[in-house]
Amino acid sequence: MTVRSILVAAMLLLGGCAAVKPAEQPITLRLVPAAPPPLPSLLPAALAVAPVQARGLAGALRYDYVDASAPAEIRQAKTLFWEEPPTRVVEHALVGALRSRFATVTGPELGQPSARRVVVELDRFEETGAGGAARATVAFAVSVSGTNLLTGGYCASAPIDGASGTARARAFEAAIGAATIAFAQDMASGRLSTLGC
Amino acid sequence: MAPTADRQLHWGIATAITALVIILLLAFVPDPLFRQTLLATRFDDVESVAPGVAVYFRGAEIGAVRSVTLDPATRLFDVGLAVRRDWRPSACSFARITATNPLAPPRVELVALETDARACPAARVAASCDPLAPRRGVPAIEGCRRGPDLFAAAAAAVGEAAAVARTANQMATQLAGMMTAGGSGGGTLAMARDSMATVAALRGISERLDAGLLPGHGDIALTLSNVRRASGQAGNFDVASLNATMREVQAMVAQNQANVTGLLAEGRTTTAETRTLLETISTSLATTSANLSRASDSMGRLTERMAADPSYALHGSKFVDPPAPGAKP
Known part of the structure; x- marks a missing residue:
C-alpha cells in the first residue's frame, strides 16, 4: 500500500467523521408563568405597565448562567434559548399579577397614558449556582x-430540579411568579420593598 | 479492398479536427445546444454581479448572468440573462438582485407575480420593487432598483431619526413657550397634536433601528459590513460616528422628555385633551429613548467585538451549555 493510498483513506475517514457528526440542536424554552386568580374586590386604581427594559445580558434570548465555581462570570448557553425575550415574559407576568389586585391594568402594547406608570428594569434573569445547587434567579x-x-x-429564585430544559423553564416560571406576585401585593398595600436573593 | 495508408491518415486527421471543433464549440459557445433564451434587464447598481452569477426563480436555479454593460446615456447597467427556454414571464414579472442571507453573495432573482397587467404597478410596489425602465428592442424584463443592505438602511434610519428628533425638539420648545406664556387653548392643542405625530414617527424609526440591530437579527449584516470595511473591499460607513449621531438623538429625546415631563409637573396645561396628548408624547418618548439606547448599545458592542477580532463575524462566540444541577461537588 502506497503512502498516497493511506493519505486518501485518511482523508475519506476524516470526511466521513465530519459528515456523521450530528448538528447542534437548539432547545427553545417556553415560559408561561401562572397568573394568580383575581381577588374578589379589586382596587380601583388604574395602572399602566411600561415596556420592561433589561440590564446587560438579562434581556438576551440566549440562556444565561453563573457557574458555582465562578460566581462573578456570566456565561451563555450553547443550545438553550428563550422563545420570547425575558423582558416580554416579565412584562406579561407583571400585568397578570397586577390584574389580580387592580381593576384597570394596561400593558405597553396599548401605550395609554396613565397617572400611575410602572417602570421596570430587569436586572437578573439567570441560572445561579450552575453545577451545584442550581437556582433560577429573577430580579x-x-x-x-x-x-x-x-x-x-x-428578587426571587427557585430550585432547578433537573438538567432538562423543561425543569429549567419550570424553575424560572416559579421565580417570575414569586417576584411579580410579591410586587403586586406591595403595590396593593401602597409600599414597595427591596427584596434581595 | 483495404484502405490505403493515405486514406487512413486523412480520415484520422478529419476525425481529430471534428472532435476539436466540437470540444471548442462546447467549451466556448455559451449555449451550444440552444437550451437557453436571452433576456435583457437593467439595474442601477451591479456590485458583485458579473457574468456567471446565478439567476433564480422561486428558489430554483434557471440560468446565469451572461453580460453586464454600462449604458452611457442612462448611466444604468444593461444586464443580459441566459435562462431556461421553458421559463415564461407572467404579465407582471421583474428581475432584482437579492441574497439569501447577508453572508451570501448576491444573485439575480426573477419574480413572476400572478396578477394581471393593470394590477401590476401596485403589486410590484407591494413586493418592494421600484422598477427601472427596460431596454427597448430586445426581449426585456423590468429590473428593480437595488435596495440598501441592512447596514445602509440603519445608517439612513439614524439620519432620519436625527432630523425628526430636531423637529420634535423645536416643537417641544415652541409648545413650552406657548404654554408658559398662557397661549390660547386651540393653538396649543394643535401644536400638541403636531408634536404627537412627530414623536410617533420618531418612535417608529427607533423601533426599526432597535429591531435591525438587535443581536441575532440584523447584527450579522452589520458585522459583515465591518469586515468588508476592514478589508477595504466596500462600504463607506463609519460605525463610530453613526453611533455618536444615535447617542445625540437619544440626548435630544431625553431633553424633550424632560421638557414634556416638566410641563406636566407644572400643570401648565390649558385643556384636558392637551394634557392627555402630552402624557402620550411622554410615554412615546420614553419608549423611543429605550429603543435608541438598546440600538446604540448593540452597535457599540458589535463595534468593540469587531475591533478586538475582525474575524468575529465568521467564527462567532464559543458557548457552552450549563452543567446539570449538582454535577460539581
Whole structure:
C-alpha cells in the first residue's frame, strides 16, 4: 500500500467523521408563568405597565448562567434559548399579577397614558449556582410614577430540579411568579420593598 | 479492398479536427445546444454581479448572468440573462438582485407575480420593487432598483431619526413657550397634536433601528459590513460616528422628555385633551429613548467585538451549555 493510498483513506475517514457528526440542536424554552386568580374586590386604581427594559445580558434570548465555581462570570448557553425575550415574559407576568389586585391594568402594547406608570428594569434573569445547587434567579428594579414616586426591588429564585430544559423553564416560571406576585401585593398595600436573593 | 495508408491518415486527421471543433464549440459557445433564451434587464447598481452569477426563480436555479454593460446615456447597467427556454414571464414579472442571507453573495432573482397587467404597478410596489425602465428592442424584463443592505438602511434610519428628533425638539420648545406664556387653548392643542405625530414617527424609526440591530437579527449584516470595511473591499460607513449621531438623538429625546415631563409637573396645561396628548408624547418618548439606547448599545458592542477580532463575524462566540444541577461537588 502506497503512502498516497493511506493519505486518501485518511482523508475519506476524516470526511466521513465530519459528515456523521450530528448538528447542534437548539432547545427553545417556553415560559408561561401562572397568573394568580383575581381577588374578589379589586382596587380601583388604574395602572399602566411600561415596556420592561433589561440590564446587560438579562434581556438576551440566549440562556444565561453563573457557574458555582465562578460566581462573578456570566456565561451563555450553547443550545438553550428563550422563545420570547425575558423582558416580554416579565412584562406579561407583571400585568397578570397586577390584574389580580387592580381593576384597570394596561400593558405597553396599548401605550395609554396613565397617572400611575410602572417602570421596570430587569436586572437578573439567570441560572445561579450552575453545577451545584442550581437556582433560577429573577430580579428587577421597579419605579412607579404618580403623586408619590415609589421605588423598590424584587428578587426571587427557585430550585432547578433537573438538567432538562423543561425543569429549567419550570424553575424560572416559579421565580417570575414569586417576584411579580410579591410586587403586586406591595403595590396593593401602597409600599414597595427591596427584596434581595 | 483495404484502405490505403493515405486514406487512413486523412480520415484520422478529419476525425481529430471534428472532435476539436466540437470540444471548442462546447467549451466556448455559451449555449451550444440552444437550451437557453436571452433576456435583457437593467439595474442601477451591479456590485458583485458579473457574468456567471446565478439567476433564480422561486428558489430554483434557471440560468446565469451572461453580460453586464454600462449604458452611457442612462448611466444604468444593461444586464443580459441566459435562462431556461421553458421559463415564461407572467404579465407582471421583474428581475432584482437579492441574497439569501447577508453572508451570501448576491444573485439575480426573477419574480413572476400572478396578477394581471393593470394590477401590476401596485403589486410590484407591494413586493418592494421600484422598477427601472427596460431596454427597448430586445426581449426585456423590468429590473428593480437595488435596495440598501441592512447596514445602509440603519445608517439612513439614524439620519432620519436625527432630523425628526430636531423637529420634535423645536416643537417641544415652541409648545413650552406657548404654554408658559398662557397661549390660547386651540393653538396649543394643535401644536400638541403636531408634536404627537412627530414623536410617533420618531418612535417608529427607533423601533426599526432597535429591531435591525438587535443581536441575532440584523447584527450579522452589520458585522459583515465591518469586515468588508476592514478589508477595504466596500462600504463607506463609519460605525463610530453613526453611533455618536444615535447617542445625540437619544440626548435630544431625553431633553424633550424632560421638557414634556416638566410641563406636566407644572400643570401648565390649558385643556384636558392637551394634557392627555402630552402624557402620550411622554410615554412615546420614553419608549423611543429605550429603543435608541438598546440600538446604540448593540452597535457599540458589535463595534468593540469587531475591533478586538475582525474575524468575529465568521467564527462567532464559543458557548457552552450549563452543567446539570449538582454535577460539581
